[in-house]
Amino acid sequence: MGPMGRPPGGGRARFDRAAQNSSMGLQAPHQEIDLEKMDEESEQMLILRYLNQDNAAFTRTEGGFLDLKTDGKLYQKVQVIRMFPNTDKNRYLSVREGTERAREIGVINDLKKDFDRATGRAIEEQLNVRYFTPVITKLLSVKEESGYAYFVVMTDYGECRFAFRTNNNAVVKLSENRIFIQDLENNRFEIPDIRKLSVKEQRKLDMFL
């Protein structure tokens, strides 16, 4: 459908210039809008490529980033993304380019199985930062005032305080006993099993479920 949208000839040159200023232009300043390339890219996007110890080598850089060497190419500062952050933490990880477009380089099926421990730990570190979700171990105090809830909690990262609006789906029930709380600043807290809280704590929490 591409060519229908633009007149041929002079129009294209102008379009290219416009494109250079847009975000697309950032990654490849002299790239032409090439339909064949677009086709090819589209084809590429359909392919699911698995990464494992044999075809991919992750290295932790001094600067704290991850580099990936695969298929004879070096990708710097790759991003690792969980496809199922809530239901499958260490499986189905999408490894993406560090650029703004973040094209997918490949997929790690199972971090524990497909890579050695050191690599696994390096990737996990990245993941833990990206998906920082303190686990609430104790509810110290819960107050509600004019539509806002104020929590003082103990987490596995230490004590903290946060607030959320009570009528905004801030508390999400993932399963019968597992809940997520998202505060006003979009921080995430997890309670993996509310039954592990004391009865008193559960009663405090009940108001928001």
Add this chain to the structure above:
Amino acid sequence: MIQAKKFMESSASAGAETLPKRLLEQLEAWCHGPVDILCAAVTDMNRLGEFAPGYLILTPDALITAEATRGQYYTELSGQSFFARQHRRESDVAAYAFFRCPFEDVEQFCVSVQIRTCTLYYKARRGVDRQIAVYTAGRYQAVQEVIKRAQQLMGARDGQQAGEEPKRAGAPGRGADMPPEDGAHLVFGAGAEATKRRSVMLRMMSYFRPYVLLMALLLLTYLASAGLNLLWPYLNGTILYDRILAKNEEVLSFLHLPAGRFAAALLLVVCAMVLTKLTMLGFEVLQGAVLAKLVPMVVLSIKNQIFKSMGELSLSFFQSSQTGSLMTRVLSDADLVVDFFATWLPNILTDSFTLVSTCIIMFVLDWRLALASWVLLPLLAFITVKLRSRLHTLFGRRHRSERSLRSKLNDNITGVRVVKAFGQERREVDRFQGTNENVRDAELSIVRYNNLFSALYTLVQEAVTLLVWAVGAYFVLVRGDITYGLLITFAGYVAQLQQPLRDFSQMFRSFTECINASERVFEVLDAKPQITEAEHPVRMRDQKGSVSLSHVTFGYEPNSPVIHDMSLTVPAGGTLGIVGRSGAGKSTLVNLISRLYEVQEGSIQIDGVDIREMSFQDLRRNVAMVSQDTYIFMGTVAENIAYANPQAGKEDIIRAAKLASAHDFICKMPEGYDTVIGASGRSLSGGERQRISIARAILADPKILILDEATASVDTETEKQIQASIQYLSRDRTTLSIAHRLSTLRDADHLIVIEQGRIVEEGTHQELIDKKGTFYLLMELQTKALAMRGLTDEVKKGER
């Protein structure tokens, strides 16, 4: 005569309505002999366009029409199910006028469809064409079937094939393939569905059957407290005053107490009184507990059933108006119904018990006082009837105004974007205020009337009490023929009468409300899905996916077809592009193939099997649709993709998303495939929704893929990606693709152009362009329009 009799019997045994006896007699007289009736249809107008019952009667060699000319009759245009429940006033037609059109005169039967009515006429071989019947849209289907059979008969008669195309009247559909039914049958309009005449109340009660023991317990507690209530005035009046305070020795011997120990007797009586009150309290607690247990359970089961039968209903039910209101209404109706059965019904029973027994006791105690207390009852009844009915209408008004207020609010919140965009906040406030004032007015008038009612009611009741006291005091003081304790007792009973009377005054409203609510509930429960699975569906394990339509006619309204007599074939694995202007019937066509609607005439076959014979499971598994209105359910992205195939693993889901070019944007969401979308979840753009629905279709892995404007709401780059996905998807699959952008159909094996429900052009892309017909025109137009749009974009960019 014999045949006619047989006809009557057979249709009677089939449970259908029969031709009236008088009609048959007159028909036979008119024909000078017995008539062999094959089938018949009811019409409802005469040729002058007035309401009049009439019949189309098919005999082996002619079509006979009968029109009522004299007599009293009435016409049901719709709502047959409602009227069937009412007492039915039978039409009494005194005389019919007959008209016979022998087949040898008829070249073809035709139906001309006007806006509201249809006219049946025939094209004559010789002489003039003639109108023979007029009827409303509701009768269309029935008449059509009779004509179809007539046409078959004529075809057989002429030694030709049955399908001598009548103009839209009798394309050989399923009926033609089936052996002729033995005996005749009378065809009625679709609206005359059989209704269950079982009483609504009894049926509702069946929901309580599992809880019979609880109900019995409930009734028992009600009756027990009513009984104790009866005892109370006696204890508190006669026993206390006349026996103990009056120092009556009998009571001591009755209680086996030594003489003179009245203090002990008093203590005993007080204890008894306290005990009575405590027991009553206990019963009340028990009632509360039982109700709390019973009501939610019954409400739950009713609501569950409503939801279940809603799911079974066909698409057209949900597209009919006011479905949304129906949903909420039905759900709150369940509460209303259960409330009546669980609180009002036991109340009515105990109230009547109290009322009757109190009256009897009063009468036995002293008939003169009893009469005195009853003398004003008619006045009470009068007030109730007069004012209550007025109050009911007021309640109705409040309900309606509140409802419109709510919908106003809802409308405004959902449409807030439009309101703000056009800066209409001020006007919306004004509009809201108007509705709000209606609510206030309704509320005010209710309060006014309610106050009046309560005041009058209390006044009369007080008057009754005073009268009883006055008369009683006269008897006690002057005549001395009743005791003071008896008077106290009597006053107690008078007070006892008040609650049942109050209840009764409200009972009628609750009763009608309950009946109405039950009827609405059953309306949904009884609504029959128009599309049902065949009784013995054909199971098809390995489908290849060829699709063929033969002479398909369909319309959303019975008399205005959207698809006319359409035939086409798509071989397995082929790609068919469907082109046409908006409203040409493209989406309707594909909806018919996935059997969301049922064809009216003709048939649709997949791999040579009529889809009506196919099991729903096979059909739905093998036909997947990606349409312009994608629906996202509440749930995670992964759940939405796996909707058609819940067993799919995570890997399958990722692969499908990848193929649908959805993987990237999903990964960009913080929670990836675990992101909750749909109502109350994260909102997706049109293109994102579209890609999720494509992924859904990929995972469903159908043999037949229907793309209804699958790339309508995405930009060019995304469309490119989706096109790639679709191309992958349509490999080895039969694909039917509707597109406005004609260039997307370049790869289709075959293209059809639809205009007003008919195929006007077909061929390959190149053939159609060479033909320089409609397709070429559309193509030209679009190229120009797009070029224009492209130019204006350039200009805008230049300006920036």
